Amino acid sequence: MAEKVKRRRKHSYKREKKLNRSMAGNTLLFVLMGICGVAMALPLVMVINNALKPLDELFQFPPKIFVRNPTLENFSDLFILMNDTWVPFSRYMLNTIIITGGGMVGHVIIASLAAYPLAKHNFPGKKILFLLVELSMMFSWTVTQTPQYMIISWMGINNSYWALILPACAFGMGLYLMKQFMEQLPDSLMESARLDGAGEFRIFWSIVMPNVKPAWLTLAIFQFQQMWGNTGGTFLRDEQLKPLQYALYQISAGGAARAGAGAAVTFIIAAVPITFFLICQSNVLETMTSSGMKE
C-alpha cells in the first residue's frame, strides 16, 4: 500500500514538472529570487553576526554588518546574567511554555472547531457570526486594549495566565483562516463519513483536521509568534508569572555594559520562533493532501 502511494507520488511529481514550464521563465524566476532573497535575508544575517561580535566590534563606528573575530562571549555573558535574576530562570521558561503553548494550542483547537460548522454546516445565524469575526479584525487593537483590561479585571483573572491565554483564544484571524481552508474541502468527504455513522465531532477531528493540516500549521506559526512576543505587559504583576521575553528584555536593558548580552538576547528571541517556523513549514510542505482526495 505504502509503496503504491510512493510510486504514485513520484509519478505525479515528474508529470508536474514538465507541465507548462519554459526554460527562459525558470531562469528569470531564479535570478529574481536571488536578488530579492539577498535583500530579505539582511535582518537574519545581522542578528547572527551581531550575536557573534565581540564588544569592540558592536560599538565600532561606522558599523559593519559582518563580524570579523567571531566569539561566543556574548552568550556566556548572558548565561552568567541569567543566574542572578530575581526568580530562577527556569521559572520564566515554564511561564513562557504555559502561556505560549496555551494560547497557541487553545486558539488553534477552539477556532478550528468553530470554523468547521461555519464552513460546512447550515444553521441560522451563521452568516452574521462570520461577519462579526471579519469586522472585528479591522478594529484598531490599541483602543480595545483598555476595555479589554477592564473586562479582564471584572472577571478577576488579572494577574494570572488566563489573562493572556483566554483573549488569545478569541483572535479573529485564526477562525477566518481555518474557515477559508475548510470551505475548499469537498462535501462528499464528510457525507461519506456521515453515512458510515460518524458524529460531527469525529468528522471534525479525524477527517477535516488532517485534511487542512497546512492551514493549522500556518496558524500555529502566527499564534506562536504572537504569544512568544508577549511580555505579559499590564496583566501580570507577579514576578513568578512573567514570561521569558520579559526577563530577557530586563537583562538586555542594562545599557552599554550589557550590549553583548543584548545581542545574544536578540538572537535567542529570533531563534526560537524561527526553529518553530522551520518545523511547521517543512510539515506544511510535505503534506500532499489534495491529490487524489478532491474529486
Place this chain on the structure above:
Amino acid sequence: MADTNDRSEHALEVAKKQGKLWYQIKRSKASYFMIAPYFILFFFFTVLPVVMAVGFSFTYYNMLEMPTFVGWKNYIKLFLEDDIFMKSLKNTLILAVITGPVSYMLCLLFAWIINEFKGKLRAFLTLIFYAPSICGNAYMVWNLILTGDRYGYLNGILLKLGILDEAVQWMQTEKYVLPFLIVVQLWLSLGTGFLSFIAGLQTVDKSMYEAAALDGVKNRWQELWYVTLPAMKPQLRFGAVMQITSSFAIADVSLNLAGNPSVNYAGATVVTHLLDYGTVRLEMGYASAIATILFLLMVGSNQLIQKLLRRVGE
C-alpha cells in the same frame, strides 16, 4: 372579509416560518455546540471591547475620571479642527493605496514562485522571505542604511558614485519620508498573507493542472490565472482582509524610522496619531473616535476588494 383572510394567512405563514426556524435551530445543535467555546470567548474579549471603544468615542475619557458623554464632539473636532489628523489621513491613504495592492501582489507572486521549488530548499526560501517578519530587528537594518551622515549605507554609496555632494538626512527631509516609508513597508510585506498563500497553494488539487493542460492552457501565467487563482479564492479573500488591516494600520515603520512626531508630520499616519492620543495624551475618547473612523475606512475598502476578487479567473 378578504382583508381578514389575508391577515390570518399571513399569520399562519409567520408561524410556519418561526416553527421552521426553531426546527432548524434544534436540528443544528451539534453546530452550535462546536462554535460555542470560540464565540463565548470572542464575545467577551473581542466584541465587547470593540463595542465599548465605539461607546467611548462619544465621550471625554482620560482614564482617570469616569467618561463624560460629549456626543459627536470628538468626530467634529477630528474633521474640522485637527489639521494633523487630516495630514495623517492623507498619508495613510497614500500609503494604503500604494503598498496595499503591491504588497498583496508580492505576497502572491513570491508564494507562487517558492511553490515551484521542492523540499528543503523551499522551506529555506520561505524562511528567508519571511525573515523580516520574524527577526524583530527589521528597522535596525533600515536605520543603518538610512543614517543621515556619510556613514549611512545609502549616503556612502551615493557619495562614492558622485551622485551626491554631501550626505542627506533622509528621514529628516520632508519630501523623502513618505517614499522611504513605502519602500520599507513593501520590503516588510511578506507576512501573514504570504504564509497563508504558501499553505493555500498546497491545497490546490494537482490533477487540475493536468486537466488544464489538456484543455489548452499553454504557459505558467495562464495556468496561474485559470487554474491556481480560482482554486485558492478562499485564501485570496483571507489575504485581502489581512492586507487591508495592515496597510491602513501602518505605524511601526513610521515610528521607528521617522520618529514621532516626524519632521513636519511628514510620516504621520492615522495610527501614529491614534497612538499619540491613546498612549501619550491618554485621551481615550478621542483615540476611540480615530479608531472608529479607521474601522469604517477598512470596512469600506474591504467591500470593494471582495467585489473585485469575485472576478478572478473570469
